[in-house]
Amino acid sequence: MDSQDKHTSFFQKCKDFFVPYKGKRYVKRPTTWKTAVFAVLGICLLAAGGVFLFGNVFKENVVPVQKDLLEESNTSASLSAMKQEKIDIVLDAGHGGAQPGCVSGEMMEKDITLSVTMRLKDQLEKEGMSVLLTRDSDEDVELSDRAAMANESGARCFVSIHCNWYEEDPTVSGLDCYYYQDEEGMLLAESILYSASNHSIVTRESKEENFEVLRDTTMPAVLIELGFMSNPEELENLLSEEYQETLASAIAEGILSKIEESAGV
Ligand SMILES: [Zn+2]
Secondary structure: OOHHHHHHHHHHHHHHHEEEEOOEEEEOOOOOHHHHHHHHHHHHHHHHHHHHHHHHHHHHHHHHHHHHHHHHHHHHHHHHHHHOOOOOEEEEEOOEOOEOOOEEOOEEHHHHHHHHHHHHHHHHHHOOOOEEEOOOOOOOOOHHHHHHHHHHHOOOEEEEEEEEOOOOOOOOOOEEEEEOOOHHHHHHHHHHHHHHHHOOOOEEEEEEOOOHHHHOOOOOEEEEEEEEOOOHHHHHHHHOHHHHHHHHHHHHHHHHHHHHHHOOO
16 A cells, blocks of 8 residues: 555545534544544543643642642741740749849859759750740849749749858758649659759758749749858859759759659650
C-alpha cells in the first residue's frame, strides 16, 4: 500500500466512523480493531489535554490560594501556641529597685537574689523547662503582683529566692526553705533541701511560714533563703560566682526531681 492509499484509507475509516443523521453526524460503533484503537487514542488525547488545561488553571489560581491559607493557618497556629506556651516554673528574685532587702555594707540582698535567680533560670532552661521571672532587672515589683503573675501563668511551681539575716548570732548559717500549708509545697521544699545537702551546702529544716508570695500563689510554692548575709563567711560565699552556680545547680535539681516525681517519671 503506498502513502496515498494509506492517506485515503485513513480518511475513509474516519468517514466510516460517522453516519449522517438528519443533517448531523453521530458516532457509529467501530467495526474494526483499528478504528477502536483510533477512538481510544482520541479519548486519551482529549483527557490529557483536559488534565493539562485544568492543571494550569489550578496552578495559577487555586493552588496559591490554598498555599496562602496554609501559611495563614500555620501562622495562627504558632501564634496561639506561643500564647498557650506552658510555663513550668516561676522564679521570683526577692526585692529589687528601691527595696534592697538585707544590706551588709555595699552588698544588697536584691543583687544576690537576682544573680542566683538568673543562673537558676539558665540551669532549668538547659533541662527543657520554661521559666517565667517576676523580675529580670533591678526593679520594684509588688508582692501581690509577683503572686498574680505566677497564678496567671498557670505554672507548676513557684520559687522565691531571698537571703537571710540574724543579727543576734553571726555564726548562724545555712539554706532555709519555706512553704505554706500544702503538702506539695512541703515536698518541693524537702526536695530542694535534699539536693542542696548533696551539693555540700549547709541546710536547715524546711518550715511552714505565712509569707505573702506563698500564701497567695495557687501552685506548690517555696521561698528559699540562700544563706545568712549576717554571717561574714556565708556572705563571702553568697557573693562568689562559684557558690552561686552551686546554689543554682542544687536548687534546679531539687525542683526537677520534684516535678519528675509529680509527673510519675
Ligand atoms: Zn528577702
